[in-house]
Amino acid sequence: MNPSTTSPEPQAPARRDVRGLPKAQLHLHLTGAMRPATLVELAGRHGITVPPPLPRTAGTWADFQDRYDAARQAIRTPEDIRRVIAEAAEDDAADGCGWLEIQVDPTSYAPVFGGLRETVEAVLHGAAAAAVPVGVIIASSWTRSPGHALTLARLAAAYAGHGVVGFGLSNDERHGTVIDFTPAFRVVADAGLAAVPHSGFYTGADHVRACVEHLHAKRIGHGTAAARDPRTLELLAERRVALEICPTSYPPFGVHDLHTIPVRALLDAGVAVAVATDDPLLFGTGLADQYAICRDVLGLTDAELAGLAADSVRHSAAPPDVKAALGAGIERWLRDGSPRPGTASSAPASC
Structure with missing residues (x-):
């Protein structure tokens, strides 16, 4: 064949840059938000041992919690929190x-900062100085008593409208009985905060x-077990409850590998998905x-990515503007970027 008549190989259209896609971050824990270099610096300054990396395969919750607790010890001053x-x-x-919504359980910080309220004040001052608008979520732990959750719920309610936008329960959900936390979440609802x-x-769809x-959750942190039960999916879709999906959080615990995270099944069931990072320091x-x-990995189109971003904004506590x-x-x-092959052309619904 004459080279001068050879047709050039077709070039696939460039994919849109996901960094240019506007989005909200709804699931980020304070200690887990720390940069690795900052952890090293603060740990050295305060005489704290830097925890080893998290195992990448089939670790336990204790593997994670031990490293998280060790990293938290490096945060010792209001300036550390602000940074x-x-x-x-x-x-x-x-x-x-x-x-950005950043989540903090003030309990473990309180001995260093002088109390629960003082810890929340330090977090709120840090949030107010950030480069993007930040809402604060106060969380208790599934491993602590419902009475402690009620104390923190009342604290969160006291700061409703002053930077606190929600209340959660973090840690290993296998250690708590959902209905026992109803009083705390009643306080949350009365204060107009997101649950x-x-x-x-680790738990099943029945827990979700x-x-x-019982808790009138508006969003669920993780919640991937819901994909196994049509009745739960129907409830989530009907009540417009979003799931905060953090893809890299699951493989280290053997919960999912990246290919089996059920984002497609959730979307097909009409469930809102807000993609987040959880603890980038560790993951x-x-x-x-x-x-x-x-x-x-999961095969979503750019239009579907735009839908995820729209869900993250729609289900956030961000102000209307x-x-x-x-x-x-x-x-x-979605309209102006260079589409990847097979991308739908329709824009997502307005946030």
């Missing part, structure tokens, strides 16, 4: 985030369902790369 939040906001902003407990990581029915993946996993600006940006990203 961790500021750097987390910078990292998320570089990944397209325009609204955002962790569930369905109970969090919606090593930022917000934009979590979206890239949804595209490159922030939601409107992010929603318009999502539509522009």
Whole structure:
């Protein structure tokens, strides 16, 4: 064949840059938001041993919790908190985030900061100085008593409208009985705060369902077990409860490998999914790369990524003007970017 008549190989259209996709970050823990280099620096300053990396395969919750607790010891001053939040906001902003919700259980910080209220004040001051707008979620733990959760719920309610936007339950959900936490979440509801407990990581779909029915959860941290039960999926879709899915959080515990995270099944059932990072310090993946996993590993189209971003904004506690600006940006990203092959052309619903 004459080289001069050879047709050039067709070039696949460039994929949109997921870092340019506006989005909200709804599931990020304070200690887990720390940059690794910052952990090393603060640990050296305060004489703390840096924990070893998290095992990448089939670890236990104790493996995670021990490292998280060790890392938390490096946060000793209000300036440390301000720095961790500021750097987390910078990292998320570089990944397209325009609204960040950071979660903190003040209990373990309280001995260092002088009390629960003093810890919350330090977090709120740090959040107010961040590069993107930040809402604070106060969390108790499934491993602590319902009475302690009630104390923290009342503390959260005292700061409703002053930077605190929600209340959750973190840690291993196998250690608590859902209905016992109803009084705490009644306080949360009366204060107009979002109820955002962790569930369905180790527990089954029945636990997710109970969090919606008894705690009136507006979002569920993780909740992937819901995909195994049509009745729970129907409830989540009917009540418009979003699941905060953090792809790289599951493989280290053997909960899912990246290929089996049920994002597609959730979307097909009409369940809202907000992609988040959880603890990038330990899991090593930022917000934009979590979206890239949804595209490159789970096979979502750019239009579906835009839908995930729209869900993250829609189910956030961001002010209306922030939601409107992010929603318009999502539509522009989908309309004006270079589509990948097979990408649908329709824009997501307005946030």
